[in-house]
Amino acid sequence: MSKHFFGDTTVLLGRSLRHITRSPDTIITTAIMPIAMMLMFVYVFGGAIRTGSASYVNYMLPGILLITVASGIAYTAYRLFMDMKGGIFERFQSMPTARSSVLWAHVLTSLVANLISLGVVMLVALLMGFRSGAGVLAWLSVTGILILFTLALTWIAVIPGLSAKTMEGASAFSYPLIFLPFLSSAFVPTATMPGPVRAFAENQPTTSIVNAIRALFTGQPVGTDIWVALAWCVGILVVAYVLAMRTYRRKIS
Amino acid sequence: MTTQQTPAIQVHGLEKSYKELRVLRGVNFEVARGSVFALLGSNGAGKTTAVKILSTLLKADVGTARVNGFDVATQAANVRESISLTGQFAAVDEILSGRENLVLVARLRHLKDPGKIADDLLERFSLTDAGGRKTATYSGGMRRRLDIAMSLIGDPPVIFLDEPTTGLDPQARIEVWQAVRELADRGTTVLLTTQYLDEAEQLADRIAILHEGRIIVNGTLAELKQLLPPAKVEYVEKQPTLEDVFLTLVGTKA
Ligand SMILES: Nc1ncnc2c1ncn2[C@@H]1O[C@H](COP(=O)(O)OP(=O)(O)OP(=O)(O)O)[C@@H](O)[C@H]1O
Numbered sequence: 493m494s495k496h497f498f499g500d501t502t503v504l505l506g507r508s509l510r511h512i513t514r515s516p517d518t519i520i521t522t523a524i525m526p527i528a529m530m531l532m533f534v535y536v537f538g539g540a541i542r543t544g545s546a547s548y549v550n551y552m553l554p555g556i557l558l559i560t561v562a563s564g565i566a567y568t569a570y571r572l573f574m575d576m577k578g579g580i581f582e583r584f585q586s587m588p589t590a591r592s593s594v595l596w597a598h599v600l601t602s603l604v605a606n607l608i609s610l611g612v613v614m615l616v617a618l619l620m621g622f623r624s625g626a627g628v629l630a631w632l633s634v635t636g637i638l639i640l641f642t643l644a645l646t647w648i649a650v651i652p653g654l655s656a657k658t659m660e661g662a663s664a665f666s667y668p669l670i671f672l673p674f675l676s677s678a679f680v681p682t683a684t685m686p687g688p689v690r691a692f693a694e695n696q697p698t699t700s701i702v703n704a705i706r707a708l709f710t711g712q713p714v715g716t717d718i719w720v721a722l723a724w725c726v727g728i729l730v731v732a733y734v735l736a737m738r739t740y741r742r743k744i745s
Numbered sequence: 746m747t748t749q750q751t752p753a754i755q756v757h758g759l760e761k762s763y764k765e766l767r768v769l770r771g772v773n774f775e776v777a778r779g780s781v782f783a784l785l786g787s788n789g790a791g792k793t794t795a796v797k798i799l800s801t802l803l804k805a806d807v808g809t810a811r812v813n814g815f816d817v818a819t820q821a822a823n824v825r826e827s828i829s830l831t832g833q834f835a836a837v838d839e840i841l842s843g844r845e846n847l848v849l850v851a852r853l854r855h856l857k858d859p860g861k862i863a864d865d866l867l868e869r870f871s872l873t874d875a876g877g878r879k880t881a882t883y884s885g886g887m888r889r890r891l892d893i894a895m896s897l898i899g900d901p902p903v904i905f906l907d908e909p910t911t912g913l914d915p916q917a918r919i920e921v922w923q924a925v926r927e928l929a930d931r932g933t934t935v936l937l938t939t940q941y942l943d944e945a946e947q948l949a950d951r952i953a954i955l956h957e958g959r960i961i962v963n964g965t966l967a968e969l970k971q972l973l974p975p976a977k978v979e980y981v982e983k984q985p986t987l988e989d990v991f992l993t994l995v996g997t998k999a
């Protein structure tokens with residue numbers, strides 16, 4: 493690792509954070525869709541959904557948070573794609589700068605941007621009546637899981653960001669990720685789903701993550717869900733990281 | 746160690762293919778320290794490919810290249826300390842201002858006092874008034890000037906300019922030429938690629954023509970002109986222009 497890695501990453505992080513503060517609309521658009529879904533589910537469908545939980549906002553917030561991240565990382569891919577296309581990526585790579593800093597700066601920017609969006613969504617949820625008796629440790633655990641989940645999805649986003657040919661191509665990968673929580677325990681209990689759908693829902697990553705966060709929010713025992721959730725996050729993170737680095741090395745040859 | 750005698754750029758037997766397409770098929774040339782070297786070639790001749798290999802962005806399939814005495818394949822970090830690249834398409838950050846772009850590059854080159862470096866360059870490239878504006882609002886010429894200014898930060902001994910004046914109006918072109926001449930006067934080695942033959946005539950100490958994957962000629966302007974009979978049978982004796990030389994050698998003139 494280059495001796496300038498941390499300094500260079502900080503400089504480049506400052507650069508992309510400036511991009512975000514100059515177009516805060518990326519934060520707003522990231523937050524607006526999950527907020528709209530939340531309003532719709534709570535005030536339109538919510539009454540018809542039996543979850544066994546007292547408040548539907550409490551029930552569905554974990555899933556909404558995952559959707560927020562899934563839509564937020566489309567911008568990570570977009571920002572990376574713009575750097576590739578504009579040639580600034582090559583300029584940085586031809587300078588005596590730590591080469592991987594360029595990538596890490598985007599990853600950290602993604603983390604910051606998503607945490608801000610998550611904060612905005614949480615705030616709206618609070619206004620809509622979300623309440624949690626979670627203690628400090630539970631909140632820290634939720635934050636930790638969300639950070640891991642964001643990093644895992646961010647490294648997935650790096651792959652199309654580096655290799656896409658068009659802007660649409662760079663962000664289209666996020667649609668299935670946004671959709672995944674719908675086929676999970678995020679909005680309705682999986683027990684209500686027909687056989688094969690239920691089997692899929694119960695064994696895909698977002699269900700365990702949603703269950704773990706929900707249990708932490710409500711002060712229930714998290715059981716094995718949290719370990720399954722962590723295993724999924726770390727597993728996806730490692731695989732995506734390896735594939736992203738491979739794509740990256742191919743790009744800089 | 747590098748001495749003043751070793752050429753700033755040494756290229757031997759460079760080959761590069763993209764799948765089936767053999768772009769470079771054994772390219773050889775050297776560039777003396779402090780000189781301006783022009784690489785001429787038609788569209789798709791492989792100029793950008795050669796520049797990317799020399800600036801460590803691309804790996805050659807076969808052959809070696811040294812820049813400032815360092816091997817581009819095995820001493821890439823040293824090469825990057827020695828060079829600066831102005832790519833074919835202006836690579837500036839659109840969302841940052843001109844000044845912020847310069848400060849960013851100065852920071853990434855780990856230089857002291859990035860603010861002063863930025864202000865000096867803005868002044869030198871007549872961009873002081875526009876320095877605070879987002880570069881997305883710049884004209885093509887302003888953007889190119891900023892792009893070149895960014896490349897001068899840190900005074901690297903070798904500078905690559907890939908088609909530095911394509912798309913510029915005559916005035917902006919002359920400004921870029923002026924900047925290249927100033928670089929040469931300071932002893933910087935410049936390798937530029939161009940499709941404008943008059944640009945090569947104006948700026949270069951040596952000119953090489955890249956055609957079908959090889960350097961087909963390499964010499965001073967005077968040497969290149971001698972390749973053709975000096976006088977045509979005309980009422981007025983006329984020296985062949987570099988354009989005549991180029992088109993004859995490349996063999997595309999009707
Ligand atoms: N990444 C790539 N993959 C496949 N082919 C490529 C790639 N990059 C360049 N080429 C091809 O290699 C050839 C040489 O390209 P290069 O960009 O080096 O030419 P050039 O001399 O710079 O041309 P121009 O004057 O148009 O800039 C072209 O035919 C181009 O299509």
Ligand SMILES: [Mg+2]
Pocket residue numbers: 792793794833907
């Ligand atoms: Mg080119």
